[in-house]
Amino acid sequence: MTSSRPRPPFDPELSAVLAVLGDQLPDLTPETIRSFRAQAVNPMPLTEQLLGEHGVTRRDLAVPGFLGDDMLMTVLARADHIGSGPAIYHLHGGGMIAGDRLLGLAPMLPWIVEHDAVLVSVEYRLAPEFPDPYPVEDCYAGLLWIAANARQLGLDPDRIVVAGASAGGGLAAGIALLARDRGGPPLAGQLLLCPMLDDRDQSVSTEQYDTGTWVRAHNRVGWQALLGERRGTGTVSPYAAPARETDLTGLPPAFIDCGSAELFRDEAVGYASGLWAAGVQCELHVWAGGFHGFDLLAPHTAVSQAAIAARDSWVTRHLAT
Template sequence: MTTRHLVDPALLPLLEMLPTRDLHAGTLMETRALMRERLGSAPLAAPDAVLHVPGADGAPAVAVRLFRPPGVASPSPAILHIHGGGFVIGAAAMNDAANAARAMRHGAVVVSVEYRLAPETPFPGPIEDCYAALAWLFAEAPALAIDPARIVVTGESAGGGLAAALALLARDRGLPPLAGQVLTYPMLDPASPDSANPSTGEFIWTRGSTRFGWEAMRGGRPIASENAGYFAPALATDLRGLAPAFIAVGALDLFLDEDVAYATRLSHAAVPVELHVYPGAFHGFDLVAHAAPALRMADDIAAATARFLGEYAVDSSCAGDVRVIN
């Protein structure tokens, strides 16, 4: 079965530019090299600083890229961004332009994490790197002139999964409450390659690539039950007390079912959650930035981020509300 007839016409050019193929151990180095080549030729917005913050015990320092908007009164809000790439590819620098724009749009300090990639560094290395960056952000809030009560975590794909896992880990380790979590087509569940939904996962990021990403993150080792939620948020048993969440995903994305399920579980745990499902959209569809579905998602993400960073207060009368746009 093909789902090409379900794709929004404005997104079809991307399928011609990025032919779908499974990522696996045999193509990983080639794919990374290709991404580095594209990154090197792309116009980028330079960060205000690249810093190295203390890593977890026994782990190396973590590089973070910092973007600070000019002329903003302090203390300003902050956004911790985690890049995507199936846990195995990608780099923080590929989001430099987007993060510079985030900083300007929201008057926020944006910090992007250069977490270590699997399979060279499997779980818990990547999430510990993200936690180290968040803990540093809270600890250095006065020096950075940011408001620790207005820190949002955000990410796309595997970065969205790491952001969701980070919200769980921050809650359980007693960091101050996050203001929100903004999750763009997050990768949450190792079972997604076995999804029975025939309308998802055909394009861009496939079942095979997803299976490889989770296997690389697992590193050939069993995951202890007490750490399962930090490995894969869909496996977390207790979602109570998490930061308000925004989740966006395309209707043709392999992660559709797990993202909808996670939003529903957040609702059941009395966590405010807003869920958007975009018809005709596959994984990574926002690479066609001018297409109507991408523009809608960008506006929705910006609105949610602004709300979390601003005077967002949880109304107990609507806690756990799920908003679905079809």
């Protein structure tokens, strides 16, 4: 069903990209989650050649997740890294149902090189096989582990920035709340890129965008897989859906961005407003005409270049302190 609401148009360059993608975007229903995973591709794969060009090394570790079950982590650092540098704790996107720890890492390689940062990315378990609270608790267990093993990893536990896009952005916000409420490791910042924050499906932007890359029907599938019959009810934890949190005081400074032409627009803006109301520093960017994940799928476009530059600037300011 096509939305009857008027909506901001896609940026012309991005609209051309969507036209090329066309039928390449996989279908998603509750019944096709497994095939959706199989068809989904990383548009910027983290190859050995790419790592070599940046002078970055990779190692993979098995660490304890939620309830002590093992999960994989990938650790990236400069080949000449010594001592304790700032850290980026990365949580991948994929609508809570897809993706892996290597998704979205390639654009972060310059942060490792320029700031001698250590990047750690976690393979949290996916819904529906592992519904809430598994994904967010896996991610929080990973945060506890890297803080406890900071010396082994070559990072400073007081300079950890948590980062994620889409579902990863929602999980990043969720573990920032968990760290605050449980007295966990202090975070130096939270980088929330087009974050998936609200299961209630009630915003104007969710009604507007039934076209693009990640649309309303997809979003319902993702939240249903994570929450089951609790989706949209009063029983959902703010750690799973951070937009439900009414007290955002005491959280680390945030960077939030999204496109004006995506369904997560209003929840991203609302979360930024909540942070400001709670006295938390937050930088918000809403990129005109951007669809969900535009910067990863079309990094060559002018709006993507502007978004990447703004993000890089924030990271520089927060990793350099």
